[in-house]
Amino acid sequence: MFKKVLIANRGEIAVRIIRTCRDLGIWTVAVYPPSDLDSLHVRIADEAHELQSPRRYGDGEEILAIARTCGVDAIHPGYGFLAEEADFARDCAEAGVVFVGPPVPVLERLQAKHMMLAEVEAAGIATAPHSQRTFNGVGLAEMAAEADVLGYPIVIKSARGGRGRGTRLVFKPGKLAENLEQARRESQLVYGDRHLYLEHALWPVCHVDVQVLADHTGAVVHLGERCSSLQQHNQKLVTESPAPCLSPELRQQVWQKALDITRLFEYRGAGTVEFLVDGEGQIYFSDFKSRIQVVHRVTEMVSDIDIVEAQLALASGRTLDFDQSGVQLKGWAIQCRINAEDPWNNYLPSPGVLHRFRIPGGQHVRVDTYGYAGCTVPERYDSLLALVATWGVDREECIRRMKRVLGDFVIAGVQTNLPLHQRIMEHPDFVDGRYKTDFIQQSRLADPAPMASLRDLAIAAAVAYERRTNAFRPVEPEVFRSGWHRSARTLSH
Numbered sequence: 001m002f003k004k005v006l007i008a009n010r011g012e013i014a015v016r017i018i019r020t021c022r023d024l025g026i027w028t029v030a031v032y033p034p035s036d037l038d039s040l041h042v043r044i045a046d047e048a049h050e051l052q053s054p055r056r057y058g059d060g061e062e063i064l065a066i067a068r069t070c071g072v073d074a075i076h077p078g079y080g081f082l083a084e085e086a087d088f089a090r091d092c093a094e095a096g097v098v099f100v101g102p103p104v105p106v107l108e109r110l111q112a113k114h115m116m117l118a119e120v121e122a123a124g125i126a127t128a129p130h131s132q133r134t135f136n137g138v139g140l141a142e143m144a145a146e147a148d149v150l151g152y153p154i155v156i157k158s159a160r161g162g163r164g165r166g167t168r169l170v171f172k173p174g175k176l177a178e179n180l181e182q183a184r185r186e187s188q189l190v191y192g193d194r195h196l197y198l199e200h201a202l203w204p205v206c207h208v209d210v211q212v213l214a215d216h217t218g219a220v221v222h223l224g225e226r227c228s229s230l231q232q233h234n235q236k237l238v239t240e241s242p243a244p245c246l247s248p249e250l251r252q253q254v255w256q257k258a259l260d261i262t263r264l265f266e267y268r269g270a271g272t273v274e275f276l277v278d279g280e281g282q283i284y285f286s287d288f289k290s291r292i293q294v295v296h297r298v299t300e301m302v303s304d305i306d307i308v309e310a311q312l313a314l315a316s317g318r319t320l321d322f323d324q325s326g327v328q329l330k331g332w333a334i335q336c337r338i339n340a341e342d343p344w345n346n347y348l349p350s351p352g353v354l355h356r357f358r359i360p361g362g363q364h365v366r367v368d369t370y371g372y373a374g375c376t377v378p379e380r381y382d383s384l385l386a387l388v389a390t391w392g393v394d395r396e397e398c399i400r401r402m403k404r405v406l407g408d409f410v411i412a413g414v415q416t417n418l419p420l421h422q423r424i425m426e427h428p429d430f431v432d433g434r435y436k437t438d439f440i441q442q443s444r445l446a447d448p449a450p451m452a453s454l455r456d457l458a459i460a461a462a463v464a465y466e467r468r469t470n471a472f473r474p475v476e477p478e479v480f481r482s483g484w485h486r487s488a489r490t491l492s493h
Helices: 011-023 040-044 060-070 086-094 104-111 113-122 140-150 173-191 248-264 296-303 307-315 395-408 418-426 439-443 451-471 478-482 484-488
Strands: 004-007 027-032 047-050 074-076 154-158 168-170 196-200 206-214 220-232 235-241 269-277 283-289 332-339 356-358 365-369 384-392 410-412
Touching (some): 004 060, 011 365, 027 040, 060 074, 060 086, 086 104, 113 248, 140 173, 154 173, 168 173, 206 248, 220 439, 235 296, 235 418, 248 269, 269 307, 296 307, 296 365, 296 384, 332 395, 332 418, 395 418
Parallel strands (some): 004 027
Antiparallel strands (some): 154 196, 220 235
16 A cells, blocks of 8 residues: 555545545645645645645646655545546656556546547447537537537537536527537636537436446446436536436446446546436446546445545555455435535625534534635635535435434535525425436526515524624613612712
């Protein structure tokens, strides 16, 4: 196992990785730009180094220079930033530093998304209909013709994507040009590549992920599946494991396809194979994520396997010490993504200072966050503030525990989507497990509260304000101000 690891990331995932490293006795190195100086990952790492580059966590050269100076054995990229960059992994290998992820050839195969889909199709596994070539984002007439052939609704995707960036869902031809320009700009900004491809949108469907682990000998296991259908702005808002949308037969098919695809790409490390399952029970391969995912916690809770620890072990050259029969999936787990944003103002990000930050606790509750009272939520990065997960022996118990946990959370200083999650947990379709990728749009959960509810909230706020202010402003009785008690104590002569 490694002795010293640099975490090339920030926020809750950096905190998550550092804690597992320290459990294993591995010395940790954090990196940070000035805006992240008071972030928790900087405070709990064994050492920390400031990033000078304006590219911050995306500057592989500076991060690798710090790694050489510190003498680290490996770099863990977390997710986002450099996590799926084949060029950075190659630079690490040339510098004698282990990149905690799959080998460079595998990253290259998975980085070109439309080619990856073609390989899976050639292996006899269904994918959503997609364009056979990429476009540089400026050939509107060609892309419009391709969209007409595929049929609307259309998904515009970055050829280098995989993080939801550069992705746009288009229902009508009249909206294609506008969304193409937005996707092109975002793809260029995030990936440094403006090439796009088109995919016929299977909508609505169930979004199912399968977590896999693979070692250098070719041994592969899965850790069950997750349902990530409840999404907003291409981010997985609520995730649960197992997936309530799958029958036992479909579940076995999804697991087997995930293992077959993992072997197809000769994958090594921890990864996620993503599928779309339609109402007819048809399974379509969607993507292969060659990194740890935001939603990995629910898999850890039902499998009792630390995926970050597994990543480090596999990257160090160790083999899997268990086979598929050794994976025991128990109970149910749900994760809610707590963002610093206002769901009732078009999900506008809400940076600022956390004045109060009380995280929930209790049995079978897990909260991963970089936040604490006095910490700054920066405006530059993703609005993700915390990930809260609960476990139960069954789905009913898990939801009941999540309702309690969301009510226990106290965050003051920034707006959050906590109220939205509370509404989701109460919605009949979610409670019954009957939801797909259009849930947020169809359920209208982010609509403003009814006037009656707003009136009651205003009354409660007014009462709370009066009680709080009066508690610190004692009132002197009128009789005390008249002076009679002072006169009564005057001695007569």
